[in-house]
Every structure is written in C-alpha cells, then in structure tokens.
Amino acid sequence: xxxxxxxxxxxxxxxxxxxxxxxxxxxxxxxxxxxxxxxxxxxxxxxxxxxxxxxxxxxxxxxxxxxxxxxxxxxxxxxxxxxxxxxxxxxxxxxxxxxxxxxxxxxxxxxxxxxxxxxxxxxxxxxxxxxxxxxxxxxxxxxxxxxxxxxxxxxxxxxxxxxxxxxxxxxxxxxxxxxxxxxxxxxxxxxxxxxxxxxxxxxxxxxxxx
Ligand SMILES: C[S@@+](CC[C@H](N)C(=O)[O-])C[C@H]1O[C@@H](n2cnc3c(N)ncnc32)[C@H](O)[C@@H]1O
Numbered sequence: 001x002x003x004x005x006x007x008x009x010x011x012x013x014x015x016x017x018x019x020x021x022x023x024x025x026x027x028x029x030x031x032x033x034x035x036x037x038x039x040x041x042x043x044x045x046x047x048x049x050x051x052x053x054x055x056x057x058x059x060x061x062x063x064x065x066x067x068x069x070x071x072x073x074x075x076x077x078x079x080x081x082x083x084x085x086x087x088x089x090x091x092x093x094x095x096x097x098x099x100x101x102x103x104x105x106x107x108x109x110x111x112x113x114x115x116x117x118x119x120x121x122x123x124x125x126x127x128x129x130x131x132x133x134x135x136x137x138x139x140x141x142x143x144x145x146x147x148x149x150x151x152x153x154x155x156x157x158x159x160x161x162x163x164x165x166x167x168x169x170x171x172x173x174x175x176x177x178x179x180x181x182x183x184x185x186x187x188x189x190x191x192x193x194x195x196x197x198x199x200x201x202x203x204x205x206x207x208x209x210x
Contacts, residue, residue: 007073011091014076017083019063022090022100029105032086033061040065040101041110042094042127045189047075049112052186054087061086067093094127094135101139109136111148113190116155128159133166137208149177149203151194156202163206172205 004010011018019025029038037060044050044064054062064087066072072091079087090100114127123129128148136146146168150156156175163170178191178201191201 001068001070004070004073006077007070010073010077011069014083014089017079017087017089018076019088019090022092026100027102027105029061029063029088029101032063032088034059034086037061037107038063038105039108039110040097040106041112042097043067043111043114044075044089045071045113047078047089048192049110049186049188050075050087050089051079051082054084055082056186058084058086061088063088063090065090065092065094065097067091094132098135098138103138104141104144106140107144109140109144109146111146112188113150113194114148114155116150116152118154123158126155126158126162128155128162130162130166133162133168137166137168140208142209143207145171146206147203148205149188149191149201151190151199151201153202156204160204163204167210168206168208169210170204170206172203174201174203176200177203 030036039060040063041050042065044066047064050062050064066075069091076089111127117123117125124131148159178195
C-alpha cells in the first residue's frame with residue numbers, strides 16, 4: 001500500500017468514529033448499540049464491509065479494526081457522509097484485542113479475506129491461528145460466533161483444522177457462498193474482485209462452545 005500523504009489529516013479529522021484509546025472503552029462498547037449487539041470486523045481493509053453492514057444494521061454496533069494506517073485512512077475517507085453513530089474504527093493490531101474488549105463483550109467477529117500468510121514460518125500471523133482463537137474465545141460471548149469468508153482454499157482448510165483443534169463448534173459451512181443470493185451479507189472489496197473472476201467464496205461459522 002502506497003503511503004497516503006493525506007492519511008494523518010484524514011484520520012485526525014474523524015473524531016466521530018476513530019477510537020484512539022480503545023482500552024478505555026473496554027466493557028462499554030454496548031453504548032454504541034441499540035439492540036445490545038456488538039460486531040467486530042478484524043482486518044477491515046478499505047472499509048466496504050464495515051460501511052455497508054454498519055448502514056444496513058444501524059441498531060448494531062459495528063467496530064472495524066485495521067492495522068494498516070494508509071488502508072484505514074482510505075476506509076475513513078470512503079466513509080465520510082456514511083458513518084452512523086453505531087460505527088467505530090480502531091487502527092491497531094488484532095493481537096491486542098484482549099486489551100480492548102472485556103470477557104464476553106462481543107456477539108460476532110467477522111474475518112473477511114484475512115491475509116493467508118502461506119509460509120509455514122508465518123502461520124502464527126494468520127488470524128485463524130490457535131493463539132488468536134484463544135483470544136477470540138475470551139472476548140466473544142458464549143453463544144457468540146465467528147464468521148469467516150475467504151477465497152483461499154489452503155487458508156480455509158487450515159482454519160477448519162485450527163478451530164477443530166481448539167474445540168469450536170462448526171455451525172455453517174459453504175465452499176461456494178455466493179452460489180445463492182445473500183442480500184443480508186455485504187460484499188467486501190476483495191470478495192467483489194474474486195467474484196468477478198468466478199472464484200468461489202468459502203465461508204464458515206463457528207461458535208465457541210460445543
Ligand atoms: C487481504 S485484506 C482484506 C480486506 C477486506 N477485509 C476485504 O475483504 O476486502 C486483509 C486486511 O487485514 C489487515 N490485517 C492483517 N492482519 C491484521 C491484524 N493482525 N490486525 C488488524 N488488521 C490486520 C491487513 O492490513 C489488510 O488490510
């Protein structure tokens with residue numbers, strides 16, 4: 001991602017949604033939700049999913065988390081005029097999520113087209129690796145869920161095994177999610193590109209307790 005000279009200014013101007021000290025909100029994210037639900041999207045990229053879902057479900061709190069500063073700036077630019085009070089943005093690393101969210105505070109975690117990190121030596125960086133799953137289990141409520149979409153068959157297989165190893169319950173699985181219409185679920189930037197070249201979208205949903 002090329003450096004965006006306007007990134008600092010854009011991010012600083014978005015005081016309506018950028019949370020600069022997420023740890024200070026630990027345990028109180030529900031304040032942004034009308035129906036009591038809090039969804040976290042990890043690796044939000046340029047923000048399409050966050051914007052569309054946040055607008056489509058205004059009663060639910062939608063928190064985007066993105067570690068790449070320039071990417072976050074693009075999402076924040078794109079969402080000008082489209083950010084409802086239920087939508088918040090954290091610029092940071094998912095490895096710190098346990099410091100920002102209290103035990104059982106989240107209803108749903110969305111992982112959309114997470115980086116595959118194909119080298120075995122980088123496996124720990126995958127957002128579905130065992131150490132991340134341990135953190136997710138803590139911050140998700142007992143009957144919460146993780147919804148994962150990817151184009152990458154190797155990452156999908158790896159993730160199925162990783163969740164299995166950690167004792168999660170697989171509740172939904174599809175190897176061609178967009179075979180049917182799913183108007184309830186927004187299409188991400190990556191997803192749109194993969195769909196355009198006919199790549200099937202893999203999707204799975206897990207719950208922490210069997
Ligand atoms: C392949 S992109 C997908 C973007 C978007 N979700 C989509 O579907 O179009 C993955 C994104 O996850 C972000 N990411 C990767 N690891 C992360 C981490 N540990 N914490 C936060 N964001 C992360 C990357 O910076 C990148 O923007």
